[in-house]
Amino acid sequence: MSDPRTIAFLSTLIPMTHLEKAYRARFPQAELRFPGALGALDEIEVAVCWYPPEGLMAQMPKLQLVQSVGAGVDHIRADPALPDVPVCRIIDPDMGQGMTAYVCWAVTHRQRHMGAYLASAAAGRWEEQPIQPPREHRVGIAGLGTLGLACARALLGLGYSVRGWSRSPKHGLPAGLQAFHGEAQRTEFLQGCDTLVCLLPLTDETRGVLSQPLFDQLPRGAHLINVGRGDHLVETDLLQALASGQLGGATLDAFSQEPLPAHHPFWSEARITITPHIATRTAPRVIAEQTAHNLARIRAGRAAEVAVDLQRGY
Known part of the structure; x- marks a missing residue:
């Protein structure tokens, strides 16, 4: 050529x-x-x-x-x-590996209280946090494309209870993955997510999907991981959900405005972990x-x- x-x-x-x-x-x-x-x-x-x-x-x-x-x-x-x-x-193919590594880190970092351990270590304190077996922690993956399936397989391998949601039915899914599809099954999917991972494509239908109506369907204290697009998230709704305790924390790698401005309220919210769009490259x-x-x-x-x-x- x-x-x-x-x-x-x-x-x-x-x-x-x-x-x-x-x-x-x-x-x-x-x-x-x-x-x-x-x-x-x-x-x-x-x-x-x-x-x-x-x-x-x-x-x-x-x-x-x-x-x-x-x-x-x-x-x-x-x-x-x-x-x-x-x-x-x-x-x-390397993008799937990079995304898998990031999502597994984000899930385990919060589920195993690693932030608290880092704070204790910095203060020179030997402090234990509650230990929960991975099988008792339910991870939901919204978006079962190539990246979503790679993350699901890895999390299943770590022993987590994993469920996934897609717009239409998927076939050939890994053993152990509980699958949901379509609007009719979305609420049932969300109600069983202790951690929700957003890997949806950004379309007219998914823009702003991470908002109060969705947060209200999650178990109280759930953890949100957004590795999709910044425009999936309604930022004010996230801050309100954290303030009310409906969400216990969020790990965000994508933002509507990048770089995230220095004055943005996310920086001062201790329950939000921010990374600069580096989940995978x-x-x-x-x-x-x-x-x-x-x-x-x-x-x-x-x-x-x-x-x-x-x-x-x-």
Whole structure:
């Protein structure tokens, strides 16, 4: 496959220069253009995106591929002027491992009272916390895609009681996973979640789903882990649920505004654990390779294997 003439990196949040070395190695003949120096838009054939500027890709008549640098494409779908061009997401086996490690840490960190142990150690105090067997702690995973299933298998292996919810029925699920699907079964699913892990795709239906009505269906004192998107969460509702004791804590890795502003109330809430969107990352080499693979299929007249159904959102 010949290299595209020009590849543009589009983002309103980050400079994207961390991808330059990998793309130069994979596309040695292509011209790479980064935010602030895009040049003539009618020369761009591939757009590599993370929250691209709205309306910009509509000005690229030769565009053949829109490549997300992550597993989600909600940041691309948000563009009302998005042209009729294949949009592809990243599928990375290492992403599943990274997400699994993060979610298992987040579950055990709170369920085993590790925050309290760290505070005791810092103060030089030998203090024990209640010990609960993993089988007595119910972990619910909302979203049983590739990442959700990887987390479910790992948590089952650690001995946790694991349940999962998806919009439609899933088949071939791991043994021991209690499965729920659809709106009719969502309340039953939530009522059995001592910890709730959000791994849903961000769509019009799931935006703001982590809100008071959902929190009220969880057992009192439940733990929320959001490794989906920041816009899944209604932030004021979370703070109110923590203040009332309906939620006992939250571990958040994704936020509506990133970086999270220094004055944001989450920073001063001791029951919220914050990480800077690092639950999992895809290596630049993998992103470049998948871009090449997707473009080759599109140029050969075949659908890219990871092209997104923009109506469904994933």
